[in-house]
Amino acid sequence: MTDVSEGPAWRQRAVERSIRAVRQRAEQRVQRFLDTAQELIAEKGTTDFTVQEIVDRSEQSLRSFYQHFDGKHELLLALFEDALATSAARIREAAAAEPEPIQRLKVAVEMLYESSRPDPDVQRPLFNDFALQLLVKHPAEVTAAHVPLLTLFTELIEDAAKEGTISSDRPRRLAALVMQTTMFTAQANGAAIAGHTTPVTAEEVWRFCIGGISDRPAKSRPARKK
Structure with missing residues (x-):
């Protein structure tokens, strides 16, 4: 017997597609932060830089940074x-x-x-x-x-x-x-x-x-x- 609480197949596909899109965007933002940090390390020769420097260089928001990292x-x-x-x-x-x-x-x-x-x-x-x-x-x-x-x-x-x-x-x-x-x-x-x-x-x-x-x-x- 079909579990009607799961909803029709088209609805499930739409939700899964939306989730994939959100995940992909999140992964791209995370990678930009990581790439930027690598650039700063290479330039400075140290890990002595601030979160704000990462945010500014990556052209992303501080809010976005803290959505993905605690610090x-x-x-x-x-x-x-x-x-x-x-x-x-x-x-x-x-x-x-x-x-x-x-x-x-x-x-x-x-x-x-x-x-x-x-x-x-x-x-x-x-x-x-x-x-x-x-x-x-x-x-x-x-x-x-x-x-x-x-x-x-x-x-x-x-x-x-x-x-x-x-x-x-x-x-x-x-x-x-x-x-x-x-x-x-x-x-x-x-x-x-x-x-x-x-x-x-x-x-x-x-x-x-x-x-x-x-x-x-x-x-x-x-x-x-x-």
Whole structure:
């Protein structure tokens, strides 16, 4: 029996079409705010700008801005999340080109390391400034923003574990440990540690990570030649 409360089909189509149009306009306004913020970051080399600057540059209203964002913090968080999602997609695509699971994981670790390293010639205030503030004040938001990367690394570790290459115990936790080791090592790269100033390489980070999550006992690995 037809539920008459839903109304005729033509009415439903008209409402759905209207909703799609409203959603599309909203998405376009949001994207203009995001693009404008990116422009300001690129020009200033910092996230130190005001909401009014974003509104004026985007030629939209302050009312429209606050319809979509609670404030500047939420706007920057959106940019941060987008950047991490884009990075995860890029790493996933590169890793997929490798035939072996362990090689896919290696590619992912090395790419994450290289993309996390500070570059003196490239200003990255969204990661160097804003991300540090997030980590201190809003750790839950940092965790949520890294979900695409964490999901990717968990999948790669699960695939490698199926072949018995690495430990199959709590792959999501292992993924988090590998990511944290890789990113924090990259961000500290170049700092003098115990008198060693030679930068750590992506290959060294990979060997360290695989050594920590390998399912083989350390004594079974051949000694490195000096």
